[in-house]
Amino acid sequence: xxxxxxxxxxxxxxxxxxxxxxxxxxxxxxxxxxxxxxxxxxxxxxxxxxxxxxxxxxxxxxxxxxxxxxxxx
Numbered sequence: 001x002x003x004x005x006x007x008x009x010x011x012x013x014x015x016x017x018x019x020x021x022x023x024x025x026x027x028x029x030x031x032x033x034x035x036x037x038x039x040x041x042x043x044x045x046x047x048x049x050x051x052x053x054x055x056x057x058x059x060x061x062x063x064x065x066x067x068x069x070x071x072x073x
Contacts, residue, residue, distance in 0.1 A: 008058050020055050023048050 008016065027048045034045075 005054050005058070008054050013059065013062060016055050016059055020052060020059075023052050023055070027052070 011019075027045070030045055030048070
């Protein structure tokens with residue numbers, strides 16, 4: 001499920017916000033289950049964390065670009 005940054009940049013911001021919420025929820029659930037029982041795929045934590053970081057990077061880039069475009073009126 002890990003996506004390259006190029007694939008993420010091609011997705012709409014609303015969809016990225018939804019995906020970000022899903023990943024954060026999954027991350028919480030994995031952390032919760034890890035405290036109470038054995039987790040089968042421990043590498044999934046890393047994948048989720050990195051995908052969240054990629055999505056947040058793209059969203060911040062878009063915010064900065066929108067801010068620069070709005071300031072040059």
